[in-house]
Amino acid sequence: MSEAISALNGKVAAGEVTVREAGLRGMIILRGDLSDKKLRKVCTALTGVKVPEQGQANCDGDKGLCWMSPDELLVLVPYAEATQAVTTIEAALSGTHFLAENVSDARAVIFVEGRFCREVIAKLAPVDLHPDTFQPGDFRRTRLGQVAAAFWMLDEDTFEVICFRSVAAYTFDLLAASAKAGAVGMFPTPE
Amino acid sequence: MLTLRCPYCGVDADETDLHGEGQAHLKREGPGSSDEDFEDYLFMRENPKGVHFERWRHAYGCGKYFHAARCTSTLQVFGTYSAQTLEPPQDIKDKISGARPGWS
Known part of the structure; x- marks a missing residue:
């Protein structure tokens, strides 16, 4: 690598x-139903912050969640954790309609x-x-x-x-x- | 400069944040429609002086399409609303009626 x-x-x-x-910063685009409990749970688990309201960003150091649109969040994590974070999201949301992509680079x-x-x-x-x-x-x-x-x-x-x-x-x-x-x-x- | 409130973001977006997408509430004419209807759908647009309904896209923001009701001569904006509708919502119609009695 x-x-x-x-x-x-x-x-x-x-x-x-x-x-x-x-x-370097880990950035993941997550599209899906932002009211979905599973989605909110995994986002909070990954970043330690609450899912932001419309037009808000909740950040804590290298980690955070940003409201990008009514069906899109930007998940911020340390760079080294981004790949693992996508895997975690995919596992948590498996079977639902969503898209998670590591856009760090x-x-x-x-x-x-x-x-x-x-x-x-x-x-x-x-x-x-x-x-x-x-x-x-x-x-x-x-x-x-x-x-x-x-x-x-x-x-x-x-x-x-x-x-x-x-x-x-x-x-x-x-x-x-x-x-x-x-x-x-x-x-x-x-x- | 035109400023429209994006109904999805709730922010007042400047014209340079947006992209105009033409007339709103067009009915699509697909396969099986007559040539005249298809021509109307493709090419014929209203060009009113006064109340007009338009599609806009919040291109630099959330990327969503929305509708705006405004006056083409005074640039007064009556309101913006979701694109997931076939006609303007009643509250928008009421606002226009208040400002431009007898509009159609």
Whole structure:
């Protein structure tokens, strides 16, 4: 087996807001009936977090569940556990209508950390990121610049962004440029 | 700029998040239909000034198709609703009637 390397191999653009590629992360696309008890149970067993409500992400370290659409979840696990996690899901849901696929190597994860991280993202996405409407735990699939991406807030100073691996370099450069350009001052920033 | 609320995500999606998919509530004419009906189904579209029903796809979001009722001249959006329906739901019709009495 060849050695797995993430899209940007942990590249960092340090600054007042730091953009950092997260390295390898296990990501599984799970499509199925999200109200199904078996599905909810296996997701929680794998990640230790509750199945998120519409438009939410529940994350804990490397693990988490993100609401992608009414019939789709993104299951986040440590990279080394992804293959086993798919096997576990397949065993648990056997006989029902579902699809689970390990997409870890097809995606990239980027952290945006710092005081005005909200504005770094807000400059690039057609999303209202005002603190009144977007809070830690909220999850949004949209676009960043010209490419599809999804993001959620881990805390007031941290966004986690996922995008396709093929556009990881573009997304990283875009976020880094937005961070370098500085704060706009649209949103009240935490002290 | 048009902003439509995706009925599946519950988010206000910007026009650039969406993809327009043309007129809503078309009845498909398949094998066995007359040539005239098939031509109507394939090519003939309404082009109203006023109330219009459209299909949209939340392309950068959940990827689902939904329907929107809006006015083509003022860009007023009356509402969005699930694509799993043959005609606009009553609450949407009521909203349009409130804003555009006598619409058809």
